[in-house]
């Protein structure tokens with residue numbers, strides 16, 4: 001902790017709330033610039049909606065949402081239309097103020113006319129969302145899941161999910177919403193911060209009882225009832241990856257603005273809290289993403305009226321300590337240093353000495369088959385060392401690693417004395433991306449649109465595109481023609497930019513924000529490739545732009561050489 005200011009550069013900076021320190025030029029920071037803004041209710045809803053427009057089926061894990069006040073007329077019209085087409089539909093909606101947390105300001109309504117439009121909504125925008133009326137119940141109670149996700153890197157995308165999470169319970173038995181029970185927060189809202197004030201809240205020392213339990217204890221219970229928990233996990237992993245894919249395009253814009261490429265700066269990672277609700281049919285639904293999830297492992301206990309004491313909370317400890325420990329293990333700067341030193345030793349010809357010592361290890365091996373395999377490996381290594389060329393040095397490194405691994409496998413106690421991690425439990429954070437990249441890469445279209453946007457931003461440090469940047473984009477990508485003149489390009493730019501800037505999200509800079517650019521891009525794609533589905537139109541236009549830009553780069557390179 002640096003209460004009076006930091007003096008020395010650090011390996012890892014652990015910020016309490018958000019990325020805000022402009023004086024960091026190296027190391028790693030535990031927050032991404034712009035993440036807090038990105039996971040606010042309105043921004044998250046917008047980002048997911050863009051993906052829903054492209055891939056409606058893949059993104060049906062987020063309840064239908066409208067942004068208030070601007071989409072209030074749309075909300076009224078759509079609900080009326082749905083009711084007309086299905087008179088048996090009796091929906092409930094949940095209204096959540098933007099930027100709110102811990103259930104603050106949330107209320108349920110049965111009809112759009114019940115929205116409290118007076119006063120506060122104008123000053124405090126909100127999201128109104130379809131309420132999930134049939135959640136999965138355990139012990140007759142509604143609960144949600146808090147899962148911890150490590151976004152280890154944005155470029156390349158690297159995501160880890162904690163194997164266990166928390167389940168937070170309501171404290172009144174659940175009933176489907178009726179006009180009579182709409183206001184009963186202990187029945188409908190699972191927030192810990194609310195339910196803790198209910199007389200029914202149960203603090204438990206066990207991880208599988210009480211008002212806060214581990215998610216694994218719920219999975220055990222579901223599995224004993226015959227539920228397909230493997231499928232549930234794979235649905236959850238897919239929900240997490242898809243959500244992060246929806247967030248990355250804008251995060252990249254923030255990132256290049258705060259940490260411009262080519263200039264010294266830190267790299268970032270961040271632990272996110274995903275709030276997920278399971279429906280009765282076990283379908284996971286995303287409620288929200290928390291950029292600054294609580295890592296408290298204690299809770300307050302009232303000893304006598306008005307006298308509180310902090311006591312350990314075993315459930316929180318079980319889940320959260322593992323998340324922090326593994327995050328530090330994964331971003332450990334010494335791990336990289338150790339690896340570099342190790343490679344250095346191997347690259348050096350003197351590593352023949354090492355070979356000798358490895359021979360000694362092999363000599364002492366107990367398992368015969370192991371011994372034989374290791375001897376073969378070591379001969380291969382000697383051969384490479386004799387050749388001694390640069391290329392073969394890489395083989396030396398690989399062969400030596402393999403050899404050392406063989407030695408460690410035979411003698412676990414040898415490994416324990418060498419690796420500082422050897423005594424730690426196995427990782428609770430499981431890599432899901434790039435591990436499952438092949439299944440999800442086709443969804444990353446907006447990421448590619450954002451790459452085009454960033455290319456034309458021009459002066460580094462901005463997040464909005466000026467009219468000249470937009471014109472250059474059109475020209476370089478060869479998008480204007482006799483049907484689409486440069487005058488129409490300017491009109492498109494002005495129309496869309498004005499509309500987005502009037503939504504009042506960000507007044508700091510003038511110009512076209514990424515979402516406005518995405519809208520313009522979709523518009524151009526629809527114009528150019530009329531009969532295809534939207535995602536194919538967009539993909540075709542991206543290919544077209546990337547092709548022309550690559551050709552331009554090639555031309556410039558040749559000219560430069562000339």
Ligand code: ADP
Pocket residue numbers: 063094096100101102103104106129130131132133144188189190191275277287288
């Ligand atoms: P906050 O950030 O204020 O906690 P959330 O979006 O997490 O806001 O909502 C608070 C609680 O309301 C959730 O924990 C959940 O229990 C309930 N909730 C939120 N959205 C829905 C929904 N669409 N359907 C059913 N319950 C919901």
